[in-house]
Amino acid sequence: MPPLPYLLRLRLARYARTSLCSNSCLYNALPPVRTLFATPPSLAKQLPPRRVVLDSEIEENFLKGSGPGGQKINKTSSAVQLKHLPTGIVVKCQETRSRTQNRKLARQILGERIEELELGEQSRTHIKAREKSKKKSSADKKKRRKYRALEEDRKAMEGEVDDNEPIEEGESQIMKGEHIGEGKIHAPG
Amino acid sequence: MPRLPYSLLWKARAVDHLLPPLVKQCRDVHAAQNELRWLRAHADTLSRPNSKAHDGLLRKMVEQRSTGMPLQYILGTEFFGDLEIKCRPGVLIPRQETAASVTYLAQLLQRAKNLPSQLHVMDLCTGTGCIPLLFQHELHAARRDIQVYCLGVDISTKALDLAKSNLRKLQKTEPAIVPNLMKFMRADILKEPDNDVPSVLPSLKAALELNRKPKQWDILISNPPYISPSAYWKTTTRSVRGFEPKLALVPKAELGGTDTEQGDAFYPRLLATAVEIDAKVVLFEVADLDQAVRVAHLARKTNAFDGIEIWRDQPDQDDLEQVPENISKDRSCFPIIGAGNGRSVLLYRGVGASWLGMPAPMQGTLEQQQVSL
Numbered sequence: 001m002p003p004l005p006y007l008l009r010l011r012l013a014r015y016a017r018t019s020l021c022s023n024s025c026l027y028n029a030l031p032p033v034r035t036l037f038a039t040p041p042s043l044a045k046q047l048p049p050r051r052v053v054l055d056s057e058i059e060e061n062f063l064k065g066s067g068p069g070g071q072k073i074n075k076t077s078s079a080v081q082l083k084h085l086p087t088g089i090v091v092k093c094q095e096t097r098s099r100t101q102n103r104k105l106a107r108q109i110l111g112e113r114i115e116e117l118e119l120g121e122q123s124r125t126h127i128k129a130r131e132k133s134k135k136k137s138s139a140d141k142k143k144r145r146k147y148r149a150l151e152e153d154r155k156a157m158e159g160e161v162d163d164n165e166p167i168e169e170g171e172s173q174i175m176k177g178e179h180i181g182e183g184k185i186h187a188p189g
Numbered sequence: 190m191p192r193l194p195y196s197l198l199w200k201a202r203a204v205d206h207l208l209p210p211l212v213k214q215c216r217d218v219h220a221a222q223n224e225l226r227w228l229r230a231h232a233d234t235l236s237r238p239n240s241k242a243h244d245g246l247l248r249k250m251v252e253q254r255s256t257g258m259p260l261q262y263i264l265g266t267e268f269f270g271d272l273e274i275k276c277r278p279g280v281l282i283p284r285q286e287t288a289a290s291v292t293y294l295a296q297l298l299q300r301a302k303n304l305p306s307q308l309h310v311m312d313l314c315t316g317t318g319c320i321p322l323l324f325q326h327e328l329h330a331a332r333r334d335i336q337v338y339c340l341g342v343d344i345s346t347k348a349l350d351l352a353k354s355n356l357r358k359l360q361k362t363e364p365a366i367v368p369n370l371m372k373f374m375r376a377d378i379l380k381e382p383d384n385d386v387p388s389v390l391p392s393l394k395a396a397l398e399l400n401r402k403p404k405q406w407d408i409l410i411s412n413p414p415y416i417s418p419s420a421y422w423k424t425t426t427r428s429v430r431g432f433e434p435k436l437a438l439v440p441k442a443e444l445g446g447t448d449t450e451q452g453d454a455f456y457p458r459l460l461a462t463a464v465e466i467d468a469k470v471v472l473f474e475v476a477d478l479d480q481a482v483r484v485a486h487l488a489r490k491t492n493a494f495d496g497i498e499i500w501r502d503q504p505d506q507d508d509l510e511q512v513p514e515n516i517s518k519d520r521s522c523f524p525i526i527g528a529g530n531g532r533s534v535l536l537y538r539g540v541g542a543s544w545l546g547m548p549a550p551m552q553g554t555l556e557q558q559q560v561s562l
Binding site: 074 | 415
């Protein structure tokens with residue numbers, strides 16, 4: 001039998017494993033397939049849905065100077081100011097040159113602010129910030145651990161060189177490797 | 190212009206050493222900071238950040254801006270609704286108020302049930318081509334069943350070149366813009382069609398025949414030059430006077446008449462054109478509420494339109510301002526919609542009323558309508 005194309009084998013194998021025919025002849029006849037991804041993607045915890053702000057609750061204001069408009073002046077400001085009438089929160093956005101983009105951005109920011117007010121610690125922004133700080137702290141911890149281990153190895157090496165007579169290059173390298181391995185095992189977690 | 194206090198300039202310099210020249214032009218630190226951010230982002234796209242070329246480029250752009258050159262000419266683009274329109278010296282920069290009016294008109298037409306399968310839209314004095322491009326983008330995106338055929342007309346070849354280049358640029362990114370349904374044409378719209386001597390610059394009627402375009406159009410939009418000579422010197426900003434084409438701002442002096450009449454010089458011809466091409470919906474931009482009322486009265490005199498409305502800067506918003514005393518007595522005649530300065534005049538007749546979602550026009554002349562109301 002000529003080998004089946006990769007994608008077809010993959011699909012067959014998945015079908016065989018998931019369906020009831022797992023102990024059928026089809027499953028046994030198939031060679032083992034390596035998938036492209038060994039681990040399934042970790043699904044992050046679902047964030048609460050975005051707070052949608054109704055247009056009827058908003059008072060929108062395009063901040064313009066008083067006086068003539070149209071052809072007579074050439075404005076570069078496209079600032080948008082939103083006021084949420086029930087809560088009185090005011091948001092101003094002049095991030096981009098496009099007024100339509102500023103309007104979208106301002107609504108997004110306003111939605112976040114209102115959510116923070118309503119849900120407090122459970123709001124999207126808080127959850128995101130917490131997750132970020134958690135990731136940061138775990139990354140920092142890892143970094144500290146790595147450099148501590150390296151430092152200890154260096155110290156151990158220095159001690160070794162001081163103690164022993166100079167040896168052949170090939171041997172010293174093996175020694176180094178051994179020591180690094182040990183250092184890693186004994187390093188405090 | 191009042192002199193800026195030194196303390197303000199020092200404050201600006203503490204934030205960024207390139208800020209003071211911009212503050213002189215913007216008169217406000219926050220606005221200057223925004224402009225500097227956009228200029229820096231533009232310099233980033235042109236050269237490698239933190240290189241000598243980048244510094245020099247940014248410094249040069251700030252210098253240009255401090256002489257009063259509009260930011261849009263330096264950056265090369267301006268946002269008009271959702272579209273990023275190219276701008277070049279010699280062609281008027283699109284204004285946000287125009288975009289608001291055009292978007293609102295497209296929104297009104299989106300809901301219409303009896304639009305023809307091909308809608309013919311003509312824009313006179315098109316400039317960068319921003320109005321037909323935005324109109325087609327807005328309406329075609331919402332109503333895929335309708336072909337929006339647009340024609341932009343201008344007298345300036347510079348403007349027409351830029352409009353065509355804008356079409357080429359936007360057709361790549363915007364699926365709602367159909368290049369086959371967007372044309373630009375040169376014509377002198379002030380030339381009377383009857384006494385047209387064959388010349389390089391044809392009248393609108395002659396140009397339509399020459400280019401084999403249809404004679405009837407459904408919608409007419411125009412943002413003509415509407416500033417009177419005295420208002421040009423008194424009310425326009427230095428950056429507009431110094432850098433934007435006067436051709437697009439002030440009607441030619443040969444048209445004669447008083448100062449105000451010269452400012453309004455395009456509208457009689459535009460109204461006549463609207464009748465000639467049998468437009469059902471007409472939208473003209475104006476300078477302010479006074480001019481809007483003058484144009485509305487002119488339109489009423491033609492007896493060709495069933496309805497006249499005046500739109501402010503943001504026609505989709507509620508009226509927050511009081512109507513001035515001298516106009517409020519006219520208010521019963523012309524409904525004024527939206528918030529901000531008076532910005533445009535909307536005229537409609539026949540089926541146009543139902544397209545816009547207005548109550549169907551009553552039979553009879555306009556005077557009878559007024560009485561019955």
